[in-house]
Amino acid sequence: MTIHTEQLDQLIDRIPQQLESRELAPITAELTELSSPDLVVVFEHLSVQHRAMAHRLLPKDRALEVFEALDPALQSDLLTALQAPEVAQLFAELDPDDRMWLLDEVPAALAARLLSGLPAEERALTAGLLGYPQDSVGRRMTPEMVSTHVGTTVAATMQRVRDRLADAETIYTIPVLDHGRKVVGVISLRDLLGATDDTLVEHLMQAPHTAEATLDAEHAARLCVDLRLLAMPIVDSENRLVGMLTIDDAARIVEIEENEDSARQGGVEPLNRPYLSTPVFTIVRSRVVWLLVLALGAALTVQVLSAFEATIEQVTALALFVPLLIGTGGNTGNQAATTVTRALALGDVRPRDLARVLGKEVRTGAMLGLLLGCMGFGITAVFFSPDIGVVIGLTLLAVCTVAASVGGVMPLAARAIKVDPAVFSNPFITTFVDATGLIIYFLIARTVLQL
Structure with missing residues (x-):
């Protein structure tokens, strides 16, 4: 039975209280009536202990069906919380390729115990998949087929x-x-x-x-x-x-890879599990590295501003446009990086296409910079002076061209050196463009304003 979202939310709030008070009969009846997709949603919102208790209340067939539908990280948590006989039975019932997803999540000691508890034939099938490299398709294929x-x-x-x-x-x-x-x-x-x-x-x-x-x-x-x-x-x-x-495993792989790219482009490491089931320490660990990298990048930007302090003192209006220029440059670079990273993932471009991508992004960045620069010149010339307008217009043209070029090339360079292109995307490019954009800005200002 599938229930409405509001009813499901109420059930999720009620289950922990009923489990703690050992009201097992009513909760067993409610869980048994739920569809498997709804049960997965419920399990994703429960703590590890409550998830294990709820799993034991399900009929054997439903318990296995729900277990197979859970993310590998939650399967690992569940195996840790269940007793040994239940663990061995659940693991043995999985298909060989599904076992590989789980074995990649559990600690090595538990993985060895799980493998040793399999029947000889199933152990041989699973061990065959383990022989392939970590990120290869050999670890995701099924050996159980008809030919x-x-x-x-x-x-x-x-x-x-x-x-x-x-x-x-x-x-x-x-x-x-x-x-x-x-x-x-x-x-x-x-x-x-x-x-x-x-x-x-x-x-x-x-x-x-x-x-x-x-x-x-x-x-x-x-x-x-x-x-x-x-x-x-x-x-x-x-x-x-x-x-x-x-096709279901292929779609699953693509979804996981796209989630990883999306997370890294936003400056965090992927959680690889539902948010509410993720420990706070894991969330902190996924974010802190990039925050440190961005903090170091911000320190570089401060150094650039310090180097041009005398220029700013002579024309204080220049300081007003710093957020506009570095923001525009960062956004332009991020757009280019996102587009090229996506094209890489789809196989539309390869590292050997670097020259063609660079040429395309130089032209794209120049056209964007020309449009924004003309607009910036017109507005700034009216409210400040034509000279300041020229500085802003030329800077937008130069910054957009540089940002688009760097944003387009970096994912290809990352792929060429066997690094995830998403890692070189938004946070890194924003930091790089901030510093170079300021240098370009103040050099143009010195030249045009003869400071």
Whole structure:
């Protein structure tokens, strides 16, 4: 049953009190009636202890369903709070690729215990995924899939699908292999259902889109999403099938990466868990590093102002425009960085396109600066003097050009040196442009005003 947001909020407020007072019967009835998405929302708002207590009140099947839907960080917290038998059972019921998300969150000692408690077959499947690099698609693929072979009929392939219905994670896209397990094509379940039993699959298969298991998970996921594939075969270096990346896992990877980019562009590290379930210390840790970096950058800006103190004393009106100029420069750089970072993520540009991106951003920044500079000149000339208007107009032109150029180039430089482009985005660029913008401003003022 799905309930309204207001009713859900009331339930979330009531559950901790009922759990503390051991009113278990009424709360069990209410939790059991909720839909799984609503239960996930409830669990995200509970403390670790209350989450564990509520989880124990659910029927076994519902408990597993809700556990699978939780963020890996919350799954880790829940495993820590539950008793050993419950932990082993929940972990064993997960699909191998879902186990990898969880193993990346839990402490190493707990991960070893979880793996040792798995049945031999499941432990072998999970250990195979652990052998791939940390951020590779090999750790996000599922080894539980259905495949068929060249020369196999539709009837035989459909029987293979039926035999694997209970344990295969995806059956809608089926890789077609040659005798060396190399992927030579894919066939959809729709095409199988629409063909006669004696048709050979090689007559129905399409050219495959594959990704190597060591490829970066984000790159493979975006390829899967952009091509609108229900599942993509994952292969080894010799094009042999090792797993499948399903569309739900691909979308999950893309969402996580976009959340990380968004957080870092705002000057914080990603929380990787719901806000209300995040400890205060974790939030502080995610913000303090960037605050220190920005404080150092602000100190650099102060040094620039100090160096041009004599210039400001001669024409005090110059100080009035400092916030306008550094704010405009920072915003221009941030816009360019956000655009290029997004283009990098989508594969629209690559580090080798640096010269083309720089040329485009120089022109873009110059056009923006010309528009803003003309406006700034007109307004400043009326309220102050034509000379001040010329200084402001030229500064806006120069600052916008420099800011757009730096903002466009830095994400590409970051990718070239294997650093997250989002790290070089808004906070860093704002600090850089503040200092350089002030230097440009006062040098233009000295020249035009002959100070």
